[in-house]
């Protein structure tokens with residue numbers, strides 16, 4: 001393997017009362033790849049994201065990003081360290097415009113405080129300009145120019161998903177974790193999304209992708225891991241996964257296309 | 258006439274400053290117009306409206322921007338008022354000048370904001386409201402009881418003979434004649450309060466359109482998502498509590514010096530709710546809406562008090578409903594109507 005491992009997930013276990021949502025998950029994600037995470041409903045995919053991003057504490061195990069351990073850090077420090085995410089059930093800042101949503105994403109890489117905000121000295125004005133410029137270019141990057149001045153809650157479903165990606169990119173992540181970005185998208189939107197993900201990978205950002213659209217995952221990902229009832233049942237290239245009997249059984253005996 | 262109106266407001270050729278000059282002149286002569294048309298009590302009512310506006314703008318940072326429902330906000334008003342009262346009255350024999358007390362009150366109230374905010378950081382919604390309500394009451398009960406073992410606050414009696422603002426040895430509560438115009442205490446305070454209110458508005462606008470203002474709104478909209486965007490929600494929320502409390506503290510100090518007297522009775526729960534009503538009625542999160550809400554709630558009840566008696570006498574022959582209780586009934590009715598018809602306030606943000 002030429003590519004270096006950027007994120008190391010080791011022995012992550014999470015129980016909710018008696019329910020074992022994840023058990024002893026090991027994943028190694030290489031820099032610059034699109035890593036797909038699939039599995040039936042309730043397999044524990046979102047739970048893993050919540051642990052990586054600091055929303056849940058793991059019962060056991062650790063997670064490292066570029067050899068820095070991030071397990072049990074609060075969410076904002078994990079973002080600062082370079083892991084950003086989107087949500088399965090879209091969580092935008094509804095009354096803010098699209099542009100403002102992305103500007104919030106710039107928060108973690110900027111630092112003007114109360115005094116700067118009130119006095120608006122040169123440094124503060126320049127930083128604010130930088131934030132605006134970056135937000136505009138990210139809006140452009142995900143192709144949302146037409147609707148960036150609208151309140152986020154009024155955008156179409158597909159646009160909201162792309163806006164969430166732009167907002168996450170604004171935190172300048174090394175790894176971006178996308179939780180079902182194609183959910184609820186029509187075929188045109190899905191193919192636009194695919195192009196966007198390829199572009200993000202080309203720009204050197206590693207993508208961790210949860211997705212139910214198997215065609216999208218198989219066509220796009222460099223590596224795929226399959227979870228079932230909190231257990232990793234397979235990991236490999238898309239073609240290996242497709243022919244893995246365990247995987248086929250997990251998907252209710254159905255064929256993986 | 259319409260031409261004149263156009264010149265001020267509509268004419269595209271006119272620079273914006275014409276409008277500003279007009280507004281400035283109007284604000285400067287306002288107390289004299291009010292006194293001439295309605296009497297001096299109304300200048301005092303106007304002054305209290307300005308104090309309330311400052312208070313409401315402070316609460317708007319906490320509730321309107323950051324979405325933290327604080328039902329004990331009046332505590333910071335109390336802290337500001339007592340800070341002034343203790344530092345400039347015969348109580349301890351201290352008589353600090355106003356330019357020292359205003360910043361002290363700002364900081365002390367801000368510290369209280371952080372102290373009372375810190376334990377509530379994990380609470381959301383209703384739970385936050387209940388705990389802050391409790392804190393507000395605790396502060397008032399302390400003020401009520403800190404007359405023993407050592408007498409600090411004078412207990413329920415309150416503190417009297419508080420120094421007014423003095424500029425170059427001249428007390429602002431006395432009447433002065435300048436250029437043939439009589440400036441009563443209410444007039445002089447009007448200008449001080451107007452200045453402080455404008456400063457508050459300025460700071461609020463700057464904060465709103467900044468990295469921090471956006472972080473506050475993000476927390477209001479979705480705290481989890483805000484964390485996931487790298488916002489240190491703990492610090493940013495504490496900052497909202499501190500900033501809101503500080504403005505409440507300044508308003509409280511002005512209240513103490515203007516009245517010359519404070520007692521715990523002025524800081525009951527109903528006052529917290531009143532200020533919250535001003536914010537909600539006007540339009541949470543919108544600075545101009547909050548000011549509108551404040552003026553409506555500070556002034557309309559007084560108007561009602563003035564007119565409801567005479568109207569009843571003229572129309573019904575005698576006063577059937579005591580103006581004071583009628584005032585509260587109509588007040589409640591108006592709030593219900595507004596919430597039904599314009600749930601996001603009279604002048605909402607967007």
Ligand SMILES: Nc1ncnc2c1ncn2[C@@H]1O[C@H](COP(=O)(O)OP(=O)(O)OP(=O)(O)O)[C@@H](O)[C@H]1O
Pocket residue numbers: 016019021039040041042043044045046047048088
């Ligand atoms: N906060 C929680 N408390 C209790 N149980 C939870 C919690 N979060 C998740 N679970 C449980 O953990 C299991 C895994 O859920 P998770 O949301 O991670 O699944 P998923 O793979 O993302 O499924 P989907 O494809 O439907 O999104 C489920 O059984 C779920 O009910």
Ligand SMILES: [Mg+2]
Pocket residue numbers: 045046047088
């Ligand atoms: Mg999920």
